[in-house]
Amino acid sequence: MSIDLNSKIATQVAAIPRSGIRDFFELVQGRDDVISLGVGEPDFSAPxxxxxxxxxxxxxxxxxxxxxxxxxxxxxxxxxxxxxxxxxxxxxxxxxxxxxxxxxxxxxxxxxxxxxxxxxxxxxxxxxxxxxxxxxxxxxxxxxxxxxxxxxxxxxxxxxxxxxxxxxxxxxxxxxxxxxxxxxxxxxxxxxxxxxxxxxxxxxxxxxxxxxxxxxxxxxxxxxxxxxxxxxxxxxxxxxxxxxxxxxxxxxxxxxxxxxxxxxxxxxxxxxxxxxxxxxxxxxxxxxxxxxGDAEMENMRKAYAQRRNLLLKRFKEMGVPCFSPGGAFYAFPDIRKFGLSSHDFAMKLLEEESVAVVPGTAFGKAGEGCVRACYATAYDKLEIALDRIEAFVGRL
Amino acid sequence: MEALLELLQQNARLTNSELADRLGTTAEAVAARIAAFEVEKTILGYNAVIDPDKTESSDVSALIEVRLRPEREGGFDHIAERIAKFGQVTSCYLMSGGYDLAIIVEGPDLREVASFVSEKLSTIDGVLSTTTHFQLKVYKQAGFLAETENELTRLPVTP
The missing domain is CATH 3.40.640.10 (Type I PLP-dependent aspartate aminotransferase-like (Major domain))
Structure with a gap:
């Protein structure tokens, strides 16, 4: 007799939807041509x-x-x-x-x-x-x-x-x-x-x-x-x-x-x-x-600040609206003018330019219309990723 | 230290516009600020940080501890400036502790450095003694590790 394991899962756990991040992760994983702005952690090793x-x-x-x-x-x-x-x-x-x-x-x-x-x-x-x-x-x-x-x-x-x-x-x-x-x-x-x-x-x-x-x-x-x-x-x-x-x-x-x-x-x-x-x-x-740890922390913060400057400048030049985020290491540009959903924008960007950003909707439905770009990414890689994003939005 | 100076210290090859992107300013503003630093000698110069072990060169480098007799007028400055002007001396610092000057001397071989010490340095009036330490291997220089660590591997997408 086979067992129905789904019926064994507690109701409130079964009710939790699969993480949107996890879906996206599986698409990106194993592709080594991808520059990922989809991470949620520093690119530095611990000091x-x-x-x-x-x-x-x-x-x-x-x-x-x-x-x-x-x-x-x-x-x-x-x-x-x-x-x-x-x-x-x-x-x-x-x-x-x-x-x-x-x-x-x-x-x-x-x-x-x-x-x-x-x-x-x-x-x-x-x-x-x-x-x-x-x-x-x-x-x-x-x-x-x-x-x-x-x-x-x-x-x-x-x-x-x-x-x-x-x-x-x-x-x-x-x-x-x-x-x-x-x-x-x-x-x-x-x-x-x-x-x-x-x-x-x-x-x-x-x-x-x-x-x-x-x-x-x-x-x-x-x-x-x-x-x-x-x-x-x-x-x-x-x-x-x-x-x-x-x-x-x-x-x-x-x-x-x-x-x-x-x-x-x-x-x-x-x-x-x-x-x-x-x-x-x-x-x-x-x-x-x-x-x-104060000194090394401040060095890392300054490195993020420099990348944030680059990111905001380039988004502005590309005509991608993005408010100036005061904290963390994320920018959350508004991509509504390109006529794609957050999910489709992120998918298309990944397929066409091999750049990973996370659809805003992975963080709740209020994130629709935006994507999360993490700038805790090496400066030279960030530059390449931004060039690719520029080429991408230029075609939309 | 001002952010622009910190950046240049890490990488002096960045162009003015690359510096401006990082600092949220314009290339013109960066150029003007650098020019001012150069005029006022805040920036003394620019050089590449080279690991001598990876070059063909057989040059040697020594750290020399120098004890001085201070002068009534000017303390150590006059004599330290005299020592610093020798082409063989690549760095010269006044130190606290058991000796007065730490100087780095470079030369084509051990003998040249030794003769600089015995003939030029030790004979300067006011130099009381010297202790020479030859450099054997570079592990880190001017903030750069000779062997860099592996790049951190992160999951490509995380919350």
Missing amino acids: WHIREAAIYSLEQGETSYTSNLGLLSLRKSISKYVTRQFDVTYDPEKEVLVTVGVSEALDLACRALLNPGDEVIYHEPCYVSYSPSIIMAYGKAVAIQTKVEDEFILKAEDVAAAITDKTRVIMLNFPTNPTGAVEPIEELEKIAKLAIEHDLIVISDEIYSELTYTGDDGMSRIDHISIASLPDMRERTILLHGFSKAYAMTGFRLGYACAPNILTEAMMKIHQYSMLCAPIMSQKAAIEALEN
């Missing part, structure tokens, strides 16, 4: 001093479990860094939880906070795991569609309109993957006010907060403001951050959550039974990153 710290840790035979929360020495470094970067302070003993990437922290936060049917407001286009993380925690994902006309900032009035008596959480990600949007402080303040007024928790994923660009030459950093640092917000915010982007440590799989003790404790309950702890060698490397 040597960080790798060296991981190697040294292994040489010292540090291969054990750590405390569930993570090494206290790392939590102390995180606490110090978070005070410096976000202007809000957490007790390293009980308000910092080290996780396996921000993705795990996001999952923990959802599972710790949501009862079945609770609503979470988040903004699309967004990182691909937000909605699935909410759904797998039995929550209801309530997407707000941000618009290219607003440069993909989240309007507080749209948040207000989405709030119901079931709303429990507002989820934010600024600077945003995939758009590079940075939330203006006025909107952030209004959103904070709404959270307080309606007694909501805010989950704020600020993984790209170091990678910001401003000034005439795009070379300066925007002073990042975390919603956790706004008045009365620390007590109702889970601040998520990690090492993948600014320190180019994606493969180390290390992130953290900072939140008041009761929330940290709730997330820790899940973390201790599912993950136990993050890998010790990654934790050791992360201490080195926090204590001595």
